[in-house]
Amino acid sequence: MYALAVDRMAPMNFADNLFRRVLELRNPCLVGLDPHLGKMPAEFEAVHGSDATRAEMAADVVRFFDGVIDAVSDLVPAVKPQSAFFEALGVAGVEAWEEVVKKSHQAGLLVIGDVKRGDIGSTAAAYAQAFLTGMRGTDPETLCDCITINPYLGSDSIEPFLEACKESGKGLYVLVRTSNPGSAEFQLQGDPTLSELVADAVVGWGQDLMGECGYSSVGAVVGATHPTDLAALRKRMPKAPFLIPGYGAQGGGAAELTPAFGPHFAGGLVNSSRGILYPKAKPGQHWKDAVREAAETMIAEFRALDLSPVN
Amino acid sequence: MYALAVDRMAPMNFADNLFRRVLELRNPCLVGLDPHLGKMPAEFEAVHGSDATRAEMAADVVRFFDGVIDAVSDLVPAVKPQSAFFEALGVAGVEAWEEVVKKSHQAGLLVIGDVKRGDIGSTAAAYAQAFLTGMRGTDPETLCDCITINPYLGSDSIEPFLEACKESGKGLYVLVRTSNPGSAEFQLQGDPTLSELVADAVVGWGQDLMGECGYSSVGAVVGATHPTDLAALRKRMPKAPFLIPGYGAQGGGAAELTPAFGPHFAGGLVNSSRGILYPKAKPGQHWKDAVREAAETMIAEFRALDLSPVN
Numbered sequence: 001m002y003a004l005a006v007d008r009m010a011p012m013n014f015a016d017n018l019f020r021r022v023l024e025l026r027n028p029c030l031v032g033l034d035p036h037l038g039k040m041p042a043e044f045e046a047v048h049g050s051d052a053t054r055a056e057m058a059a060d061v062v063r064f065f066d067g068v069i070d071a072v073s074d075l076v077p078a079v080k081p082q083s084a085f086f087e088a089l090g091v092a093g094v095e096a097w098e099e100v101v102k103k104s105h106q107a108g109l110l111v112i113g114d115v116k117r118g119d120i121g122s123t124a125a126a127y128a129q130a131f132l133t134g135m136r137g138t139d140p141e142t143l144c145d146c147i148t149i150n151p152y153l154g155s156d157s158i159e160p161f162l163e164a165c166k167e168s169g170k171g172l173y174v175l176v177r178t179s180n181p182g183s184a185e186f187q188l189q190g191d192p193t194l195s196e197l198v199a200d201a202v203v204g205w206g207q208d209l210m211g212e213c214g215y216s217s218v219g220a221v222v223g224a225t226h227p228t229d230l231a232a233l234r235k236r237m238p239k240a241p242f243l244i245p246g247y248g249a250q251g252g253g254a255a256e257l258t259p260a261f262g263p264h265f266a267g268g269l270v271n272s273s274r275g276i277l278y279p280k281a282k283p284g285q286h287w288k289d290a291v292r293e294a295a296e297t298m299i300a301e302f303r304a305l306d307l308s309p310v311n
Numbered sequence: 312m313y314a315l316a317v318d319r320m321a322p323m324n325f326a327d328n329l330f331r332r333v334l335e336l337r338n339p340c341l342v343g344l345d346p347h348l349g350k351m352p353a354e355f356e357a358v359h360g361s362d363a364t365r366a367e368m369a370a371d372v373v374r375f376f377d378g379v380i381d382a383v384s385d386l387v388p389a390v391k392p393q394s395a396f397f398e399a400l401g402v403a404g405v406e407a408w409e410e411v412v413k414k415s416h417q418a419g420l421l422v423i424g425d426v427k428r429g430d431i432g433s434t435a436a437a438y439a440q441a442f443l444t445g446m447r448g449t450d451p452e453t454l455c456d457c458i459t460i461n462p463y464l465g466s467d468s469i470e471p472f473l474e475a476c477k478e479s480g481k482g483l484y485v486l487v488r489t490s491n492p493g494s495a496e497f498q499l500q501g502d503p504t505l506s507e508l509v510a511d512a513v514v515g516w517g518q519d520l521m522g523e524c525g526y527s528s529v530g531a532v533v534g535a536t537h538p539t540d541l542a543a544l545r546k547r548m549p550k551a552p553f554l555i556p557g558y559g560a561q562g563g564g565a566a567e568l569t570p571a572f573g574p575h576f577a578g579g580l581v582n583s584s585r586g587i588l589y590p591k592a593k594p595g596q597h598w599k600d601a602v603r604e605a606a607e608t609m610i611a612e613f614r615a616l617d618l619s620p621v622n
Contacts, residue, residue: 034433052448053448054446054449082434082437084438085434088440088446090453091402091409098402118427118461119427123395123396124395129399130395135399136361137364138365150461151463153486153491154491154496154497155496156493157493175463178464180431180465182431182466183464185512186462186505186508189505190500190502194500197500198497201496
């Protein structure tokens with residue numbers, strides 16, 4: 001039997017924690033926490049007004065995500081805050097980021113920080129410290145369980161992140177084949193293509209970070225918008241958990257994602273941000289209920305898929 | 312005649328401002344502001360102690376860079392704060408980042424934010440807002456004149472940054488060929504190589520952002536550690552300002568960089584971080600004097616190069 005919530009005192013392995021949460025909740029749905037200020041419900045007056053400070057807007061963002069976390073924390077394995085929108089709010093935004101990460105953890109959710117960082121040597125180590133391992137005085141609850149990283153600079157830029165994961169048991173999703181239309185421009189160049197080369201590197205990077213569940217804590221970002229590549233990259237990276245953006249708002253549907261999961265949902269985590277955060281509420285429906293309903297609709301779509309579970 | 316300090320009220324074009332500063336100061340030296348806490352002078356007790364809070368350490372970082380800015384602001388055209396080290400200090404670190412950017416501007420320096428961000432659509436737009444254009448309530452002095460970005464996701468991930476530059480007159484340095492040993496792993500794959508493809512894209516991205524000086528506000532990061540590629544990439548991107556890391560600490564010398572500059576220093580900005588921030592002070596010498604001397608030594612090495620100036 002798997003315990004539902006992540007035991008934060010146990011020696012952690014990201015892949016195992018993810019596997020456990022996904023199997024227990026029987027769905028691979030990831031709620032992307034993108035605070036598009038203009039799309040937030042009307043009750044958040046600071047983000048819709050014209051004279052609020054950034055601190056007031058950031059407070060609205062925290063209150064909004066409090067409601068979202070409350071609405072989905074017993075339904076989905078994980079959330080994915082998107083750093084850019086928080087950073088746009090300056091210092092107050094980074095404070096809000098830490099609050100949202102902490103509250104997600106307290107609700108039992110895994111937190112995947114969508115930060116897409118990438119740099120070399122001691123700089124990469126500083127990013128790993130910022131998001132995964134912390135320093136003296138960092139509240140561990142404000143750190144992520146896993147972050148997204150960019151491989152453009154090569155293996156020596158990934159190494160400090162791998163070291164941080166070995167030390168902390170945390171995880172990484174490496175950008176391999178992104179969901180945007182322009183992703184082909186560089187990612188499909190060459191033979192093997194850049195994304196195939198990165199995929200092969202992901203396999204190597206993940207070798208020392210295997211969980212007991214059979215997956216590694218080093219995963220890959222592969223867009224829902226490329227179903228053929230999704231199947232090919234799954235064969236190329238059989239042990240890598242996939243983070244799959246581009247479902248819903250960007251076009252890809254659930255059935256097309258079947259090849260990503262392997263024999264059970266733990267192989268892939270499918271992100272939806274706008275589709276869950278900003279649904280059209282029915283007359284009289286509270287926005288939190290609309291958020292929960294949107295998450296349930298997505299979950300049902302995946303539970304209806306014909307996968308062969310391992311247990 | 313060029314005015315020495317950037318006129319922050321004039322409609323700005325990053326390439327023109329950079330060109331003006333570089334020609335006036337007759338050197339292409341860029342001081343990288345990387346707060347390696349352990350390397351800072353002994354007088355900064357919070358970063359060396361074992362019981363300081365992150366806010367106390369961040370205050371030391373601001374005080375240290377106050378001294379550095381004071382020591383070099385009349386010598387060099389620009390500084391390059393490295394975001395990772397600030398982010399590792401959490402909210403207090405981001406507060407320190409804004410302070411350091413603001414003080415650099417107030418000292419007349421151009422500020423290149425080394426953030427290496429990259430994402431798609433509205434997320435890229437949020438990063439541009441965070442660092443280049445700001446939102447309601449952002450102090451414009453805390454924004455950068457230019458940032459580094461990562462091209463892995465393709466042209467549609469660059470577009471929002473280009474839009475932000477058209478609106479604000481600011482600039483970008485795109486990662487093309489980085490200075491680290493592992494950069495060949497992906498950047499030299501294919502024929503044309505990935506870095507050649509990105510270089511060709513940089514030319515296109517920069518076309519609508521040309522300054523009167525003949526350079527574009529869209530530049531390229533090309534490492535000092537690859538002198539042959541530096542010459543070839545200069546031919547491939549004749550109008551792109553280069554940001555050149557890897558001088559000194561990482562191995563490349565001044566003479567090897569000649570091909571990067573074209574007919575004058577404005578073609579390239581050469582970064583030194585540790586070599587200038589953390590020199591060995593002579594007995595009795597104040598650390599700020601050692602910092603200034605290190606900058607002067609680097610400047611002299613470049614002024615000694617045989618370039619044909621345009622004026």
